[in-house]
Amino acid sequence: MSLVGKIGQSLDAQAKKLLQRATGAAQNVDPSQHVLKAEAEVTRKNYEKFLPQFKAVAESRRSVKRFTDAVITDEVLDACLDLAMRAPSSSNLQPWQFVVIESTVLRQEAIKLCMNQNAAKTSNRLIAVVARTDTWLEHTFSMLDYWPVQPPPAIVKNYYERLVPAEFTTGPLNVLSPLKKVGVSLSRRFSAPTPAPSYSENDRKIWAIKSTCLAAQNLMLAFKAHGFDSCPMGGFEEAGMKKILGLGSHQHITMMIGAGERAEGGVYHDQFRFERERFIKVV
Numbered sequence: 001m002s003l004v005g006k007i008g009q010s011l012d013a014q015a016k017k018l019l020q021r022a023t024g025a026a027q028n029v030d031p032s033q034h035v036l037k038a039e040a041e042v043t044r045k046n047y048e049k050f051l052p053q054f055k056a057v058a059e060s061r062r063s064v065k066r067f068t069d070a071v072i073t074d075e076v077l078d079a080c081l082d083l084a085m086r087a088p089s090s091s092n093l094q095p096w097q098f099v100v101i102e103s104t105v106l107r108q109e110a111i112k113l114c115m116n117q118n119a120a121k122t123s124n125r126l127i128a129v130v131a132r133t134d135t136w137l138e139h140t141f142s143m144l145d146y147w148p149v150q151p152p153p154a155i156v157k158n159y160y161e162r163l164v165p166a167e168f169t170t171g172p173l174n175v176l177s178p179l180k181k182v183g184v185s186l187s188r189r190f191s192a193p194t195p196a197p198s199y200s201e202n203d204r205k206i207w208a209i210k211s212t213c214l215a216a217q218n219l220m221l222a223f224k225a226h227g228f229d230s231c232p233m234g235g236f237e238e239a240g241m242k243k244i245l246g247l248g249s250h251q252h253i254t255m256m257i258g259a260g261e262r263a264e265g266g267v268y269h270d271q272f273r274f275e276r277e278r279f280i281k282v283v
């Protein structure tokens with residue numbers, strides 16, 4: 001067997017052990033209960049009907065710093081969270097978590113940790129958007145239980161049972177990472193383009209944050225589509241916030257989001273962006 005094959009086998013074995021250890025896997029799931037459909041399908045034929053609505057939502061979203069006393073009902077909040085979770089995620093592993101702060105005591109502490117920003121202080125809802133690096137294994141397992149076609153096709157089974165665990169598994173103290181690096185480098189050289197897998201917890205963190213930020217943006221657009229506004233906040237003390245919210249070392253707060261109805265003067269200036277040429281490269 002080739003070296004690459006041996007390395008692959010060793011990672012597979014480690015991954016399988018992890019899969020066997022995984023707990024909380026769904027039992028007796030009816031996948032049809034979890035299939036999501038769009039209320040309206042936007043196509044090339046009908047997009048002109050929807051485009052103005054999308055533009056209105058995307059263009060009127062602002063980072064609002066002051067909100068009125070208007071309440072975002074639980075119903076609206078749930079609808080917005082559901083839309084947030086329609087965001088794409090890497091391998092559909094949905095590494096996000098939304099911590100909705102309802103307790104008055106925690107809210108006061110959270111506002112302080114948001115540096116007493118008005119966007120937090122006056123928000124009707126205050127939410128921590130969390131990226132998790134400790135759910136990928138359980139979710140990998142769930143992917144096979146929830147796959148809309150049962151049993152899942154062999155290619156899907158192979159992907160979630162072998163490739164995904166091999167991508168994330170690094171072993172205690174990342175002992176497997178040097179092996180993975182050799183495997184990836186050989187694969188790139190002799191086989192095919194190979195994406196970088198996780199070599200460390202930090203890689204998994206970056207991985208989780210990417211998908212979670214997409215969900216955060218969906219959440220803010222969903223609030224806007226319901227007539228509410230929001231403010232993403234990176235200006236907060238993460239360590240303290242994690243402590244009061246009971247989050248662990250595998251839960252990373254990507255941002256705090258304050259939401260509510262925009263107050264008069266709730267945005268401090270007109271929206272502006274740099275010229276588009278700065279950001280677009282055509283090759």
Ligand SMILES: Cc1cc2nc3c(=O)[nH]c(=O)nc-3n(C[C@H](O)[C@H](O)[C@H](O)COP(=O)(O)O)c2cc1C
Pocket residue numbers: 061062063064065117119231232233234235236255271272
């Ligand atoms: C990751 C991130 C962190 C941010 N942190 C804060 C913050 O702590 N306080 C704040 O008032 N706005 C914050 N903002 C909002 C930005 O200042 C705002 O998006 C930017 O000025 C553009 O304005 P607009 O969103 O109204 O278009 C943050 C935005 C992002 C994406």
